[in-house]
Amino acid sequence: MENLAVAVQTSDVSLWGLFWQAGFIVKLVMIGLLGASIWTWAIIIDKVLGYGRAKRAFDRFEQIFWSGQSLEELYRNLGDKRTTGMGSIFIAAMREWKKSFEKGARSPIALQMRIDKAMDVALSRESDILAARLGFLATIGSAGPFIGLFGTVIGIMTSFMGIAGSKSTSLAVVAPGIAEALLATAIGLVAAIPAVIAYNKLSSDAGKLTARMEGFADEFSAILSRQIDEKLAPRA
């Protein structure tokens, strides 16, 4: 570190030199933006992998669901596993169905409503999980350039103050300061651009997955409604 600090004296214009020369606020901005960039990419990687996984899970679940397997059997298979997405919705609905019949529910309309409610809760929870942390991407996408610009303005301000102090207007005196200040904007843009693109892509993906879950929930609700009718109609 000492070596680098010495190198700074001779107007080091490497990336590290620029960072090290920068003022406290600019450094803070740069570090913050770097952290934001790391977190953004972490979210992007996580979401891309997670959505791919979710999509495959939905495919597999739908395949099993529509394979003609009995609902009871499916429920028993899934019951002891950790489920996500459509599985969770199915489990929630089946649990409610089971509980209602074990307790001897007699009102088909109320049972239907309860099942729908349970499925809605499960659906909203699942879509929340899908869309989680996408808001951070949106925030970085819109605020990142401004944060970087803030760092730049502060940096340029500092370097102009330096000019006023040293009374030298040589470009060589000003250039490192401005370059270092512009680095802040560059980092801001580096963080913001992928965040914006990823936010748009991921939110549309999340929307698609949620819509698919909603479709499944509606279909399952229809199936259960038919089942309720079949089971409760003779008694009613």
Add this chain to the structure above:
Amino acid sequence: MRASVTSSAIIHAVLLGWGLLTFSSPTPMDLANSESLPIEIVSDTSQMVQGDKKAPKSEKPAPKPTEKPQTKPDAVNIGDAETDVESKPIPATKPKIVEAAEAPKQSEIPVTKPDPKPEIQPETKPVPTPATEIAPEAKPKQEVKPDPIMTAINNDSKPAPTPDAPKVEPTPQAEKPAEEAFKLPQNVAKPEDKPKPAPAQTATTPERKESKETPKPTKTAPTPSKEKNGIAEEAQALLNREKASGGGQKRSTDQTSLGAKTTTGAGKLSQSEMDALRGQISKFYNPPVGIEDIANPIVTIVMKLNQSGMIVGDPVIEASAGGSGVGRVLTEAARRAILRAQPFNLPADKYDGSDGWNEVRMNFDPRDL
């Protein structure tokens, strides 16, 4: 999530490492090709007075003193030549008669010699023709110091040559200060009594000169044509082989002052000075009301000023607003304004020269007021 954070951090670290390596030494801009030029004078070149680059600054702009400092009128180029020519002096090793399309005048040959001998000048005098040749030059002489009283100079210059002996060396004049306007014409007249015939024979001089010149080209021209022919000889004949004589004709006796080769722009009145002059005159300009029906109400008046800013003679009306009625009133109003506004307080160093304020043209437009 932890896996993605780790992978993201790793990716960033890799990219940053790559950035540190690649951006570590940005290629400095290549400045090797730009050669530094020595700059001798850093100043506003749009405004220069005639003088010398290395001379100290002085109040009065003056070029290097010339060897023959008789003041010749209307000359622009600095030098000791008899006539005002642009070419610079080239020291001749041997005085050789020039063969050129234009015949060399006898009077000019001595001038081409590097050291002006006083004996050669008298040679020209017995011949009546050269005397008349220079006669037209004598006339504008008064314009070198045109300011004070032109008529007075005329009167003075006429008697001056007659008493003076024709063989007066030019040297005493160099020592004499040429400031006094009245003595100046005497100095001019002294060296050769060229001005003597001048007033009398001005009308006849050009013809005589021509008649003397014409035979000479005919002499020189046929000789090459006999030997050779074709365009080449014509081109040869057209080539001016005349030796450059001693620069221009404008004499200078003053101490060399800092300045450029020629005066550029410096003699001109600046915009604010012109505005001040305009404002001074327009204070006294009261055109009559109701001049809308006049087609061209602009009056142009040219006035000659002396160095104290007073009008010399009558202001000349170049363009009047019309001979009768309102037009004449307008013209008179402009004339009155000029006469009442004097004296004009203008910078003295800009008086001389063609751009100076020794002559001022004013346009009066009542619509502008």
